[in-house]
Amino acid sequence: IIYYYYILFLLHKSLLMLSTAQTVSASCPVVMTPSRVVVQYGDAFTVECNSTTDQKEGMGWESNYKGTGLVEADHVPLNIEKVDRWAIQSQCYVNLNNGTQCSKSLPITVYMNFRLWYRNYGFECAVANVAPVKKVLVTWIKDNNSTVKECLTEESNEKPGNCRSDFTLSAQKTDNGGTLMCEAKFDFGPMGPNLQPIRSPVMDLQVLCKYFDHVSKFSSDVTMHSTNGKLTLDCTAQGNPTPQYHWQVPQPTQEKVGSGPILDLKGPFPGTYNCTAANSQGSSVKQFVITDAPSKIIPSISFLRIVYSCIMPFHTVPHQEALPELLQEYYSPCFLY
Numbered sequence: 432i433i434y435y436y437y438i439l440f441l442l443h444k445s446l447l448m449l450s451t452a453q454t455v456s457a458s459c460p461v462v463m464t465p466s467r468v469v470v471q472y473g474d475a476f477t478v479e480c481n482s483t484t485d486q487k488e489g490m491g492w493e494s495n496y497k498g499t500g501l502v503e504a505d506h507v508p509l510n511i512e513k514v515d516r517w518a519i520q521s522q523c524y525v526n527l528n529n530g531t532q533c534s535k536s537l538p539i540t541v542y543m544n545f546r547l548w549y550r551n552y553g554f555e556c557a558v559a560n561v562a563p564v565k566k567v568l569v570t571w572i573k574d575n576n577s578t579v580k581e582c583l584t585e586e587s588n589e590k591p592g593n594c595r596s597d598f599t600l601s602a603q604k605t606d607n608g609g610t611l612m613c614e615a616k617f618d619f620g621p622m623g624p625n626l627q628p629i630r631s632p633v634m635d636l637q638v639l640c641k642y643f644d645h646v647s648k649f650s651s652d653v654t655m656h657s658t659n660g661k662l663t664l665d666c667t668a669q670g671n672p673t674p675q676y677h678w679q680v681p682q683p684t685q686e687k688v689g690s691g692p693i694l695d696l697k698g699p700f701p702g703t704y705n706c707t708a709a710n711s712q713g714s715s716v717k718q719f720v721i722t723d724a725p726s727k728i729i730p731s732i733s734f735l736r737i738v739y740s741c742i743m744p745f746h747t748v749p750h751q752e753a754l755p756e757l758l759q760e761y762y763s764p765c766f767l768y
Contacts, residue, residue, distance in 0.1 A: 467538040471541075484527070581596065
């Protein structure tokens, strides 16, 4: 019977401590500075956690990435010298004198910075376990164009070794739908055997672009049909994915507005006409200011933008021994205004 009541006592004490811990957690006596982190991939950050109570045994950082353990102090820093993962969960905790523990989570956002169109994207063709390494040439094949490069190596003997070849690609909208691969072969000279080259799998290039070239086409953007009293505004834009269009026009012409790039008008014409072309990469606005139409049409340059934005989501080719392998840098979307 005594043993039974002892178990009930322990159970009651545990429930009491759990209830107390939950209450304390709602108002945990810790302050984090800063209270949240937005950090670029590869950068460093530091967060200071301070305790606002002296009724504690210690405090520390619990994290899936470089925690601190329990420290007997009033403040504990979380120092991350280089962020090399995307999901980081960290929380500052304090062990109180009453046997409870509470904590506060630190929101951490890791981002990759923008890359601009025409920024070089680096690729590497890795050739493994070949001999002699110094006789290997690598040909980079982009669409129908080829570039021959040496296969770089640090090997100095004739035993099997590894080599690599680097290639840079400038992201442009015309690269969308293209292909890239590397080809490795031995070059033994005119007297040596002509062995068949080994090719890597083909990498399909996808370039998402926000490219609205309104300014360069002023002469053809606006077409007047003076013979029948009609006016045509052309807001055609280029982009990948294909842009969608939205027109904002003076109130009397609302019923004539469609969702395409061409707007056909019938008089009266005067007023301001705004066309927005947009896709998943962004948007651009073109404005037509029409006065005394159809004799004068003034596209307002001050409201126009040329916007370029490209991202290149590539897929890494699996490594195969003695076969070329395509590797690429990390990528991220970009905007250039």
